[in-house]
Amino acid sequence: MRTITPKQDQIKQDWILIDAEGQTLGRLSTKIAGLLRGKHKPYFTPHLDTGDFVVVINADKVKLTGNKELQKTYKRYSGYPGGLREISFERMKQDKPEEIIIHAVKGMLPKNTLGKKLLLKMKVYCGPEHPHQAQKPAPLA
Numbered sequence: 001m002r003t004i005t006p007k008q009d010q011i012k013q014d015w016i017l018i019d020a021e022g023q024t025l026g027r028l029s030t031k032i033a034g035l036l037r038g039k040h041k042p043y044f045t046p047h048l049d050t051g052d053f054v055v056v057i058n059a060d061k062v063k064l065t066g067n068k069e070l071q072k073t074y075k076r077y078s079g080y081p082g083g084l085r086e087i088s089f090e091r092m093k094q095d096k097p098e099e100i101i102i103h104a105v106k107g108m109l110p111k112n113t114l115g116k117k118l119l120l121k122m123k124v125y126c127g128p129e130h131p132h133q134a135q136k137p138a139p140l141a
Contacts, residue, residue: 017137021058033108060097
């Protein structure tokens, strides 16, 4: 049997709208990562971009389980001595709530150029409004 690889014109990319209000961060992120990669499609190919565009609204209303809201920290390191920066989840939720979802989904995508391309197909917004009405995103069931 031969393996069939879809051509670029055979790949259909839809727009999907996800409301993050009241959803758990990890479960939401895995669903988004699967949609971005295209794992829900019958012609999924690991090395091709077969996924959909994802619009996430109400990113500031995402929740964590247990005591993670108090204990979770985000770290980044500049590469210089004393260059480690830590920011708590509460502070991140106040300042940049979109970055919480972006950071979680980025860790679930491939660490190569395909992963960077897939991450650009995700649009995250704090409130219920988004500028992608013309694409008619379908709400996720």
